[in-house]
Amino acid sequence: MPQVETHTTFRTRFEAAAQRNRSLLCVGLDPDPTKIPAGVTVRDFLMGIVEATSDVVACFKPNIAFFEPWLGEGIDMLRELIAAVPRDVPVLLDAKRGDIGHTSEAYARAVFESLGADAVTLNPYLGRDAVEPFLRYADRHSFLLCRTSNAGAVDVQDLQVEGRPLYERIACLANQWNTRGNVGLVVGATYPAEAARIREICPDLLFLMPGVGAQEGDLEAAVRAGIDAHGAGIAVNASRGVLYAGGGSEGRWADASRAAAIQLRDQINVARAQ
Amino acid sequence: MPQVETHTTFRTRFEAAAQRNRSLLCVGLDPDPTKIPAGVTVRDFLMGIVEATSDVVACFKPNIAFFEPWLGEGIDMLRELIAAVPRDVPVLLDAKRGDIGHTSEAYARAVFESLGADAVTLNPYLGRDAVEPFLRYADRHSFLLCRTSNAGAVDVQDLQVEGRPLYERIACLANQWNTRGNVGLVVGATYPAEAARIREICPDLLFLMPGVGAQEGDLEAAVRAGIDAHGAGIAVNASRGVLYAGGGSEGRWADASRAAAIQLRDQINVARAQ
Numbered sequence: 001m002p003q004v005e006t007h008t009t010f011r012t013r014f015e016a017a018a019q020r021n022r023s024l025l026c027v028g029l030d031p032d033p034t035k036i037p038a039g040v041t042v043r044d045f046l047m048g049i050v051e052a053t054s055d056v057v058a059c060f061k062p063n064i065a066f067f068e069p070w071l072g073e074g075i076d077m078l079r080e081l082i083a084a085v086p087r088d089v090p091v092l093l094d095a096k097r098g099d100i101g102h103t104s105e106a107y108a109r110a111v112f113e114s115l116g117a118d119a120v121t122l123n124p125y126l127g128r129d130a131v132e133p134f135l136r137y138a139d140r141h142s143f144l145l146c147r148t149s150n151a152g153a154v155d156v157q158d159l160q161v162e163g164r165p166l167y168e169r170i171a172c173l174a175n176q177w178n179t180r181g182n183v184g185l186v187v188g189a190t191y192p193a194e195a196a197r198i199r200e201i202c203p204d205l206l207f208l209m210p211g212v213g214a215q216e217g218d219l220e221a222a223v224r225a226g227i228d229a230h231g232a233g234i235a236v237n238a239s240r241g242v243l244y245a246g247g248g249s250e251g252r253w254a255d256a257s258r259a260a261a262i263q264l265r266d267q268i269n270v271a272r273a274q
Numbered sequence: 275m276p277q278v279e280t281h282t283t284f285r286t287r288f289e290a291a292a293q294r295n296r297s298l299l300c301v302g303l304d305p306d307p308t309k310i311p312a313g314v315t316v317r318d319f320l321m322g323i324v325e326a327t328s329d330v331v332a333c334f335k336p337n338i339a340f341f342e343p344w345l346g347e348g349i350d351m352l353r354e355l356i357a358a359v360p361r362d363v364p365v366l367l368d369a370k371r372g373d374i375g376h377t378s379e380a381y382a383r384a385v386f387e388s389l390g391a392d393a394v395t396l397n398p399y400l401g402r403d404a405v406e407p408f409l410r411y412a413d414r415h416s417f418l419l420c421r422t423s424n425a426g427a428v429d430v431q432d433l434q435v436e437g438r439p440l441y442e443r444i445a446c447l448a449n450q451w452n453t454r455g456n457v458g459l460v461v462g463a464t465y466p467a468e469a470a471r472i473r474e475i476c477p478d479l480l481f482l483m484p485g486v487g488a489q490e491g492d493l494e495a496a497v498r499a500g501i502d503a504h505g506a507g508i509a510v511n512a513s514r515g516v517l518y519a520g521g522g523s524e525g526r527w528a529d530a531s532r533a534a535a536i537q538l539r540d541q542i543n544v545a546r547a548q
Binding site for chain 1: 304337339340342343344345346347348349350353368370371372373374375377378380381383384385387388389397398399400401402403404419422423424425426427428429430431433434435436440443444447
């Protein structure tokens with residue numbers, strides 16, 4: 001068993017941040033050098049976004065894909081970014097990992113120990129033994145891909161398994177695998193009807209809901225479909241819509257991102273109160 | 275469209291190496307510091323394995339999971355390792371990536387451009403648009419997870435879709451998505467009956483078959499189930515069984531790995547000739 005801090009779980013910290021900041025918003029930290037204002041480094045831009053929005057969000061979600069093209073420098077920047085997020089805001093690393101058990105152990109060590117993330121996204125296609133090494137970190141959270149936000153989601157996730165789409169079966173497996181209370185699901189905000197079905201199957205799981213903003217999901221429908229019986233239980237992710245709200249303008253980009261985050265947070269709160 | 279060299283495809287280079295070295299063996303480069311001989315650095319160990327076996331294999335397959343726990347240093351070591359493999363032996367990066375299209379573009383850039391790999395493993399759960407950014411690199415190869423070698427493979431991959439297991443449907447999708455001739459499949463050597471079914475569905479695709487050696491697949495049954503009509507079309511992967519054949523002994527570890535690789539290569543050749 002790996003040696004990790006176990007005093008506060010991701011879910012507890014997420015709920016505390018959600019309450020303190022009155023927010024179910026997750027801001028995705030996906031650097032795109034072509035959109036970052038001229039004269040601002042990637043590092044300073046991301047640090048600036050964190051500083052400008054950390055009292056408006058319930059968590060942050062860097063996607064490791066956008067750091068990997070810079071090789072070692074990118075990975076070390078990601079580590080530094082995660083460490084710079086205030087302790088009371090948890091960090092979910094979007095990595096969509098999953099491999100045979102022996103290899104998943106190495107991935108889990110990289111994500112939770114070396115990078116220091118509090119939660120991760122995983123791909124369930126390899127089955128339970130590929131997910132288990134991550135779940136052993138009882139204070140962290142693992143979000144399994146269930147119904148993703150992209151158009152191609154239908155190709156595999158909607159295949160009929162005994163008369164019901166595959167993603168519903170993944171939702172059932174997530175309940176079974178959730179013996180430590182640290183399993184969540186990725187449920188695209190672009191498909192509210194599917195999100196409502198998954199919420200019926202998994203009344204208690206935390207949902208990460210990407211696909212608002214640049215991916216143009218219907219925010220209100222998504223929030224109402226995804227929230228649990230307590231009007232919570234979701235992290236609604238926006239990345240490009242918040243990060244590049246300033247349109248590359250010098251000087252006021254952090255203010256523009258903060259304003260966009262506040263607007264989204266408030267829209268989510270209006271939707272969940274209805 | 276990304277700017278990449280397109281003069282020789284992965285498949286052509288793989289087949290040339292297979293013919294030159296009379297080998298369908300793929301050696302997995304998965305560093306485990308607890309098993310590397312005392313006094314040998316990870317970098318020197320991996321370079322030594324490449325040097326000792328590059329005339330015995332058809333390709334090499336580092337798994338990025340084993341480099342990620344070392345953060346930037348690990349990723350830069352992986353880049354250096356890939357660059358050090360002789361030009362006439364292609365490198366398949368085991369990464370099991372896959373994300374929505376915009377994000378898969380960043381992953382593909384990282385794998386094929388920054389790291390310089392010739393092929394990659396991908397997870398098909400997100401559908402075609404998640405795979406497409408990789409397939410656009412026409413000279414590279416993308417191996418989709420189909421039926422993996424782990425025990426948990428049954429949890430999702432064996433679910434019945436219209437009376438047939440899901441992995442057979444993935445095999446059908448791989449044929450459809452193979453418009454550029456650069457799609458392959460990951461088919462565990464631990465399940466020969468399943469491998470035979472997948473070969474029926476995909477007579478022309480290249481299979482990566484992990485699971486011999488440490489995972490104790492039946493090598494002969496796997497080879498006979500996986501080979502195509504020409505007695506080829508497979509890359510049989512062994513990682514730990516070759517890398518740590520010397521048992522951590524100082525001095526002769528490279529010789530021990532070379533001997534283990536030759537033995538496996540010859541066993542594969544005996545099986546395919548039957």
